[in-house]
Amino acid sequence: MADVVLVTGVSRYLGGHFARRLTADGSVSRVIGVDVIPPPHDIGRAEFVRADIRNPMIGKIIAQAEVDTVxxxxxxxxxxxxxxxxxxxxxxxxxxxxxxxxxQKAPSVRRLVVKSSGAVYGSSPRDPAMFTEDMGPKSLPRAGFGKDSVEVEGYVRGFSRRRPDTEITMLRFANIIGPGIRTTLTDYFSLPVVPVPFGYDARLQFVHETDAIGALLRATTGPAVGITNIAGDGVITVAQAAGIAGRPIMPVPMAAAGLLGSVVKRAGLTDFSGDQLQFLAFGRGLDTARMRSVLGFEPEYTTRSAFEDYARGIGSALPGTAALGSAVSGVAGSAAHAIGHVWASGRND
Structure with missing residues (x-):
């Protein structure tokens, strides 16, 4: 059972809300929240400690508080x-x-829970319909968050070999969504025009922000479960999601996706990278049998209902995006026109 819990990233939306929920659990006597800046939201009775996990000082905090769960x-x-x-x-x-x-140096630590991501599976046209936890990526993520997640999980596996007495749980979340959290995908579906790779309509899975917190609470206070996928039931496609959000779509040739991503990123509206563009083209599906049978967790929201709850809160487009629709259309139109010339001239390889 978790008694003294240290939570990293409490100044971020999900970390702060998780810390607050954890303090309401009577079985947990103390919660310590760590981040480099004070949390802008309520973290309940959690004690905030300003610290950078990149600094060895984090070891002193764990040792002095006799933390048993991280x-x-x-x-x-x-x-x-x-x-x-x-x-x-x-x-x-x-x-x-x-x-x-x-x-590793703290003998008091007996459990480690890591918020990981389905991004470790990558996105490719050769992917299975649903990834189980024992499957590897068909195309290993080569950049960005997906690559980071693969490296993080590698370090956790190394830690488990060095500290076999420590219980490990890694939750691989589908994209988290809801009315309060802000991510690349929530920004993406808030654009006035949603650019989609031409000829593709990727399958998407979501987990609602409250379900994500619920799964983390279960992993912290319940049995250790190793690696477990977390997602809401069902899938929706990019086009269906745009329709639910009330946003028109703009098909964009894949060759122009990088240019369009740069335009949107420079506007400060959302952050497109190569792995995210792959995801929007090919999608990803997570098998959640272990979530129910081993973790014993049942999400309240399906993929669709989680997205609908997010969509009810977005209203109009993000502030400052009024002029972006024409920019999106211009990039897409110019790229399509140029590629059409290439096709027509027979120079497309």
Missing amino acids: VHMNVIATPTHAGGRTSQKEINVIGTMQLLAAC
Whole structure:
């Protein structure tokens, strides 16, 4: 049973809400929240400690408080939220290394819970309909958050070999969505025009933000379950999601996707990277049998109902996006026109 719990990333939306929910659990006597900046939201009776997990000082915090359970939620999915790609990788990879080194030295630590991601499976046209936890990616993520997640899980496996007495749970979440959380995909479906790779309509899975917190609570206070996928039942396609959000779609040739991503990123509206574009083309599905049979968790929301709850809260497009629709149309139209010339001239290989 978790008694003294340290939670990383409490200044982020999900980490802060999780810490607050955890303090309401009578079986947990103490919750310590760690981050580099004070949380802007209520974290209940959790004690906030300002610290950087990339700094060895995290080891002193764990040792002095005699922490028995560490919940690592400070793996950041979006570069803009981390101050850029370099900072994102340092926090995700170097931060995880330092945290695990501190846990390894602390005899009090008996359980590690890691918020991981389905991004470790990558996205490719050769993927199975549903990934089970024992499957590997058909195309290994080569950049961005997906690559970071693969490295993080690798370090966790190494830690488990060095500390076999420590219980390990890694939850691989589908994309988390809801009315309060902001991610690359919530920004994407808030655009005035949703650009989609031409000729593709990827299958998407979501998990509602309250279900994500519920799964983490179960993993923290319940039995250790190893690696477990977490997702709402069912799938929806990109086009269906855009329809639910009330957004028109703009088909964009894959050759122009990178250019369009740069335009949207420079506008500060959402952060497109190569792995995200792959995901929007090919999608991903997670098998959730272990979530029910081993973790004993049943989500309240399906994929569709989770997305509908998010869509009810988006209203109009994000502030400052009024002029973006014409930019999206312009990039897409120019790219399609240029590619059409190539096809017509027979120079397309």
